[in-house]
Amino acid sequence: LTILDDNDHLDNEDDKYHTESRSGEMGYSQQHKAETRAKLLRLASVTLRKDGPDKLGVIELMRTAGLTHGGFYAHFKSREALLVEALKMLFDEAQQRYHNISTGASPREALAKFIDQYLAPAHRDALSPCPIVTLNSDLLRQPQSFRAAYRVGVKKLVETIAGWTEAAGITDDQAVAASILADMAGAIALSRSVADKRLSNNVLNATRRRIKARLGLRDAS
Amino acid sequence: LTILDDNDHLDNEDDKYHTESRSGEMGYSQQHKAETRAKLLRLASVTLRKDGPDKLGVIELMRTAGLTHGGFYAHFKSREALLVEALKMLFDEAQQRYHNISTGASPREALAKFIDQYLAPAHRDALSPCPIVTLNSDLLRQPQSFRAAYRVGVKKLVETIAGWTEAAGITDDQAVAASILADMAGAIALSRSVADKRLSNNVLNATRRRIKARLGLRDAS
DNA sequence: TGTACATCAGTGAACGCGCGTTCACTGATGTAC
């Protein structure tokens, strides 16, 4: 009878699955559609981050997802709509990383961790997860819809950082938070365009120490 | 006879023009070819700066120059070669602007002028003449030839700034010069992605004051 | 000076290719009875 209980349990879960996913629609389930859309967005955001907005193609995306290109328009109004959604996803992911950094940490710890991670050589050498680093030059070349989403994303990130500095009793000035982000993003960008590794590392180190000193944070190295 | 003198003068200029321009070649003059090439590069560098590397097209470029697309290959080996040349031109122009800033000015004056101009709201609101601002996100997406030229260009700019700080008796550390450039380029990029004009201006002002304080320069505002 | 010839920047058709979008369709999966 324990087995039966188990079976019941599984049946219940299946029922739950079906009622939640099939909604009142026919044909493919809404969950299935949502999963496909999520998959497309996930793939699109990777391409957007890696190759930029101009290289994000509908046909290539669908092929990567194992689908044919015509089906794209069941999920997105246009390529531009996809671009905006993918960009929002990149900013949401950044916001999530900020959230993870600050969870269980004091504001000062969060700031220090954030700065250390951002200005680590590993960040320079990898595909940056930060949309500001990967996409700042694209801002003025893209349509208004893209710019608007970008600006909303930056605003939220700045507010999160300003929240930390305020909670740490340093300052509630958003311009300080914004210029820290600007300074760090610029440092990553420039460290990438310096061939000399020693000089490149020095740029990151100098920036890290300077920002931390400015905020009254201790620097380990 | 004054008229004759004038005519002689014109004739002489024509002769000069012909001997200088026709060189030893036949058909079109070398000067004519060089002028066309220069025109193409000038137009290409504007497009590169404005619309980015991916939007710089051979056919569109030739049409803008009033030529047909086939003739392109008399001047450049490939689109990629054009891209690299156009990029070099942008960096050369930047280097020229740096030179103009420092002519007839003390190192400290040059630094102050440079910082003030770079972080002016006018820079944020215009198409940036600085290749770092306009192209930093493109670096990792473009071919090696592009990256190499970009890195050479940045290196020269950093050396020029380091030359100023050294001559001013501040520091001979290139990492300081590089991180100033990074800070400023980042500030312009971020000020553009902040919708709130007041906050955007504050980012620029905060960055300017901070950099000047760091270098021991007086700030007018 | 005048004429024959050589050069080569520029022309424009053609190449193979990829793009975003549309649209008539198919077929797996749901509901209704």
Added chain:
DNA sequence: TGTACATCAGTGAACGCGCGTTCACTGATGTAC
């Protein structure tokens, strides 16, 4: 439970378009005699 029907995500041919590059050519401008 079994069967008829409806839905709609996904298919794939087709659309007009633009891309970078090649190539046989043209014709303006030079040199040679």
